[in-house]
Amino acid sequence: MTTSVAxxxxxxxxxxxxxxxxxxxxxxxxxxxxxxxxxxxxxPADATTEVQRMIEEGGVLRLPEENDxxxxxxxxxxxxxxxxxxxLGPQHPSTHGVLRIMLxxxxxxxxxxxxxxxxxHTGMEKTAEELTYVQGSTNVTRMDYLSPISNELVFCLAVExxxxxxxxxxxxxxxxxxxxxxxxxxxxxxAATNGMDLASTTMMIFGFRERDLVLSFxxxxxGLRMNTNYIRPGGVAADLPDGWExxxxxxxxxxxxxxxxxxxxxxxxxxxxxxxxxxxxxxxxLALALSATGPLLRASGIAYDLRRAxxxxxxxxxDFDVIVGSVxxxxxxxxxxxxxxxxxxxxxxxxxxxxxxxxxxxQDAKVTPPPRGRIDESMEALIHHFKxxxxxxxxxxxxxxxxxxxxxxxxxxxxxxxxxxKPYRMHMRAPSFVNLQSVPALLRGGLMADAxxxxxxxxxxxxxVDR
Amino acid sequence: MIPETSLAExxxxxxxxxxAPLTFSRRQAVIHPSRATYLETVAKFKRADYxxxxxxxxxxxxSAKDARQLPDGVxxxxxxxxxxxxxxxxxxxxxxxxxVPESDLSIATLFRLYPGTENMEREVxxxxxxxxxxxxxxxxxxxxxxxxxxxxxxxxGVGRVPVQFREAPGPR
Numbered sequence: 001m002t003t004s005v006a007x008x009x010x011x012x013x014x015x016x017x018x019x020x021x022x023x024x025x026x027x028x029x030x031x032x033x034x035x036x037x038x039x040x041x042x043x044p045a046d047a048t049t050e051v052q053r054m055i056e057e058g059g060v061l062r063l064p065e066e067n068d069x070x071x072x073x074x075x076x077x078x079x080x081x082x083x084x085x086x087x088l089g090p091q092h093p094s095t096h097g098v099l100r101i102m103l104x105x106x107x108x109x110x111x112x113x114x115x116x117x118x119x120x121h122t123g124m125e126k127t128a129e130e131l132t133y134v135q136g137s138t139n140v141t142r143m144d145y146l147s148p149i150s151n152e153l154v155f156c157l158a159v160e161x162x163x164x165x166x167x168x169x170x171x172x173x174x175x176x177x178x179x180x181x182x183x184x185x186x187x188x189x190x191a192a193t194n195g196m197d198l199a200s201t202t203m204m205i206f207g208f209r210e211r212d213l214v215l216s217f218x219x220x221x222x223g224l225r226m227n228t229n230y231i232r233p234g235g236v237a238a239d240l241p242d243g244w245e246x247x248x249x250x251x252x253x254x255x256x257x258x259x260x261x262x263x264x265x266x267x268x269x270x271x272x273x274x275x276x277x278x279x280x281x282x283x284x285x286l287a288l289a290l291s292a293t294g295p296l297l298r299a300s301g302i303a304y305d306l307r308r309a310x311x312x313x314x315x316x317x318x319d320f321d322v323i324v325g326s327v328x329x330x331x332x333x334x335x336x337x338x339x340x341x342x343x344x345x346x347x348x349x350x351x352x353x354x355x356x357x358x359x360x361x362x363q364d365a366k367v368t369p370p371p372r373g374r375i376d377e378s379m380e381a382l383i384h385h386f387k388x389x390x391x392x393x394x395x396x397x398x399x400x401x402x403x404x405x406x407x408x409x410x411x412x413x414x415x416x417x418x419x420x421x422k423p424y425r426m427h428m429r430a431p432s433f434v435n436l437q438s439v440p441a442l443l444r445g446g447l448m449a450d451a452x453x454x455x456x457x458x459x460x461x462x463x464x465v466d467r
Numbered sequence: 468m469i470p471e472t473s474l475a476e477x478x479x480x481x482x483x484x485x486x487a488p489l490t491f492s493r494r495q496a497v498i499h500p501s502r503a504t505y506l507e508t509v510a511k512f513k514r515a516d517y518x519x520x521x522x523x524x525x526x527x528x529x530s531a532k533d534a535r536q537l538p539d540g541v542x543x544x545x546x547x548x549x550x551x552x553x554x555x556x557x558x559x560x561x562x563x564x565x566x567v568p569e570s571d572l573s574i575a576t577l578f579r580l581y582p583g584t585e586n587m588e589r590e591v592x593x594x595x596x597x598x599x600x601x602x603x604x605x606x607x608x609x610x611x612x613x614x615x616x617x618x619x620x621x622x623x624g625v626g627r628v629p630v631q632f633r634e635a636p637g638p639r
């Protein structure tokens with residue numbers, strides 16, 4: 001377990017107005033300014049005002065009084081020993097991308113932390129205003145790169161809601177199949193990276209091996225392994241390939257049997273249990289107050305899953321269980337995800353049995369392109385094809401908020417149409433962005449070595465955090 | 468997506484909580500409190516078991532002033548804050564749209580009611596320049612701290628980098 005300690009400067013050296021600064025600390029000052037002394041970072045505890053410190057101390061301290069979570073009840077005491085501010089990330093393998101966290105440590109204990117984000121901000125919401133609805137799904141699929149299908153799905157559901165278009169049953173079930181496969185894929189990748197953070201390299205290899213099974217199927221179906229742009233307004237881009245049933249069946253059997261390997265490797269293993277049980281506990285009331293969703297919320301014991309609560313697609317027609325934890329620690333978040341894979345396998349098997357026949361996209365030439373063969377014989381089809389790919393369609397004015405359950409939580413899309421062929425405003429409610437607020441609350445009072453495991457158990461995808 | 472009881476029934480349910488004007492957009496309930504009653508309205512919903520705030524964002528209606536349906540008595544302004552509240556028990560969602568005039572870009576923070584809006588309000592501040600009064604950490608979150616301007620405003624251009632391919636003819 002390594003942590004990138006940028007400038008292992010002690011607390012005294014960081015203090016600017018302190019008289020007893022060590023000689024020759026000019027360089028240290030510069031380093032401090034670069035790594036933490038800026039307005040966006042974490043300043044030394046003594047150099048910050050009382051109010052500023054309250055702000056920085058993380059979600060626990062930010063709760064309103066009526067929630068009755070007095071910070072003074074916490075076992076962590078401040079400013080008793082010598083504290084040190086270190087900088088974790090943004091270039092660090094365990095921060096899952098370009099997340100940077102400023103941590104104040106007292107010995108090995110984390111006192112305060114503050115996530116600093118924005119390193120991957122590329123203005124995708126602004127870009128979306130420049131792209132037509134037809135092009136839009138290419139843009140959104142790049143936000144959460146571990147679950148591109150969910151992103152496309154929520155965008156397309158919002159567009160269809162604006163258009164008031166009903167997708168044919170086969171499209172709905174294909175979407176559900178792909179979304180669940182994507183959930184499996186995302187969760188095994190999470191298990192892999194989480195295993196890596198807990199120094200289990202075997203788990204990393206295993207997780208990526210299983211992920212590749214799903215990605216290969218994606219490649220066969222959509223042409224791409226990631227950023228598939230498979231779900232489009234009005235349906236999906238192409239029908240499932242011949243023999244997809246066999247592929248999916250084999251894949252599900254393989255992954256299911258390998259989940260037992262994971263159990264052997266991690267679930268029952270004393271070292272893993274020791275490092276995850278009772279670590280980074282998120283209480284349910286705190287999770288709700290911090291707007292946490294997804295496995296993070298469910299691990300705290302709140303059975304809120306959008307697939308069950310507000311069924312979209314055909315989730316009300318399939319059997320599955322909503323998995324909840326009881327303690328809300330890192331182990332619960334692990335267990336919830338592992339069992340969600342099993343539930344997803346259950347859903348996929350039901351989809352296999354019940355996949356309806358018919359169109360895979362709506363037969364409305366204003367929304368979806370005509371079949372390739374028609375273009376050669378029909379002038380009208382050619383015109384529709386040309387019109388769709390040059391200017392697209394124009395949903396009536398209005399605004400709509402649609403949410404789906406992505407592997408990370410509630411993924412929402414707020415779409416405003418001004419009656420033109422481009423969204424007037426597209427806002428993505430990114431679960432990682434919101435869930436990241438829980439990190440200071442989770443890390444507080446824990447050990448530095450656990451911080452890595454706790455952070456990874458939140459499962460932030462930085463592409464989605466920064467958008 | 469919300470299990471649709473009839474809209475009238477839903478309207479009555481909301482009328483019990485607040486008397487702010489109510490509209491339906493694509494069969495989703497939207498209420499339009501004024502800026503003065505915003506905090507109070509949200510507090511009422513919180514008391515009515517809307518335990519979590521799922522989303523908060525803003526829209527700049529600079530170039531589409533007429534492209535929105537607002538009930539009578541709500542004057543359109545340039546900016547709008549859009550908040551989604553969620554009641555887990557009955558799986559109800561409610562959306563609030565609050566008008567924020569360009570002349571005074573500030574609105575009360577929801578932080579005391581829903582601490583989870585912290586990041587979202589910072590994002591709106593960063594990208595639209597709307598200040599949330601009472602927010603504990605009103606700083607930029609996605610853009611660099613020394614950035615000038617607010618990118619998601621409609622009068623802020625989209626950045627473009629001209630691309631020149633070696634074999635291609637020059638710009639016409």
